[in-house]
Amino acid sequence: MFDALPPRVRVYEVGPRDGLQNEAAVVPTEGKLRLIGALTAAGLPRIEITSFVNPRWIPPLADAEFVAQALRAEPAAVRARYTALVPNERGLDRALAAGLGEVAVFMSASETHNRRNINKSREETWPAFEPVFARCAEAGVAVRAYVSTAWGCPYEGAVAPEVVRDVAARLLAMGAYEISLGDTIGVGTPLQTRRLLDVLLAALPVERLAMHMHDTRGTALANCLVGLEAGITTFDASVGGLGGCPYAPGASGNLATEDLVYLLHGMGIETGIDLDRLVDAGLVARDLLDRDLPGRALAALAASRKH
Numbered sequence: 001m002f003d004a005l006p007p008r009v010r011v012y013e014v015g016p017r018d019g020l021q022n023e024a025a026v027v028p029t030e031g032k033l034r035l036i037g038a039l040t041a042a043g044l045p046r047i048e049i050t051s052f053v054n055p056r057w058i059p060p061l062a063d064a065e066f067v068a069q070a071l072r073a074e075p076a077a078v079r080a081r082y083t084a085l086v087p088n089e090r091g092l093d094r095a096l097a098a099g100l101g102e103v104a105v106f107m108s109a110s111e112t113h114n115r116r117n118i119n120k121s122r123e124e125t126w127p128a129f130e131p132v133f134a135r136c137a138e139a140g141v142a143v144r145a146y147v148s149t150a151w152g153c154p155y156e157g158a159v160a161p162e163v164v165r166d167v168a169a170r171l172l173a174m175g176a177y178e179i180s181l182g183d184t185i186g187v188g189t190p191l192q193t194r195r196l197l198d199v200l201l202a203a204l205p206v207e208r209l210a211m212h213m214h215d216t217r218g219t220a221l222a223n224c225l226v227g228l229e230a231g232i233t234t235f236d237a238s239v240g241g242l243g244g245c246p247y248a249p250g251a252s253g254n255l256a257t258e259d260l261v262y263l264l265h266g267m268g269i270e271t272g273i274d275l276d277r278l279v280d281a282g283l284v285a286r287d288l289l290d291r292d293l294p295g296r297a298l299a300a301l302a303a304s305r306k307h
């Protein structure tokens, strides 16, 4: 064990999107910008800043245009690589108008979650994605793609790894530069992760896969360790452990960025992230939401500063 860990990992921050989409309280635009600024200052290289979905479906991110346009005005030197969630062509129109150079599409491996989340069957989703990929290719906009419910569905239960593989392969063939495998409801366990990755890696290049774990049952880091050993080098995480999909009952926080970075640095794996400044970002999130956050390292590291 631990013979084949990568020297460097890329952390993809989803807190301003996956984190804030699930909050009852709407964080004002200035607060979102403060959080994104703190994450950028901590050295997060890629940040998902918002969602261009129907604001009636995700009210906390209804200010997507304002967030994206404010960040667009920043000098290039202080910007991270910003991206945003886009479900369809209407979302892409909005993202392009707001100046995004990268977007993320998403579909579920399971039929019922896909329908509940984007009001379409999986078969209806493919044709809706085609113009999104075509227009992004034309405009030089990079597309990342999520495969949600890859470890299990809140409505259907178990999901076959072969289905996840086929959805991921099709999204790559359409032009996605990276597939983020989502444990949307945080049900995955390490042996299951090993079996899922065995099926995927027999067909797909490891450098094109990322893992997006939710920590609902405390298994996110253990699953990431299995991913690291299998050669995965991109992991999604959310500041303070915020997050969840409002259309996945029982879904709670994402893997906390501080927990992931603490583990990686402790094992000698570089991320380019300043953990101390990441804690500052976590404290910004805590202040904005005015409550303790689920991430464990954040509380411990913040408390250790007092001694």
Ligand code: HMG
Binding pocket: 018, 021, 051, 052, 053, 054, 055, 057, 058, 085, 087, 088, 090, 091, 092, 094, 106, 117, 118, 119, 146, 147, 148, 149, 181, 182, 183, 184, 185, 212, 244, 245, 246, 247
């Ligand atoms: P729909 O109601 O079927 O849409 O929703 P429609 O095409 O029938 O249009 C209905 C209305 O919505 C129209 O407006 C459209 O213009 C408007 P009206 O004529 O009634 O005034 N509309 C839009 N407005 C703004 N932006 C848009 C947009 N599209 C249509 N992009 C839709 C379909 C996909 C829009 C809806 O289901 C939706 O917004 N869903 C988003 C759900 C969501 O954001 N879920 C959470 C993110 S996924 C997740 O968290 C998982 C992930 O983290 C990975 C993991 O954890 O596994 C990614």
Ligand code: MG
Binding pocket: 018, 182, 184, 212, 214, 244, 245, 254
């Ligand atoms: Mg998620």
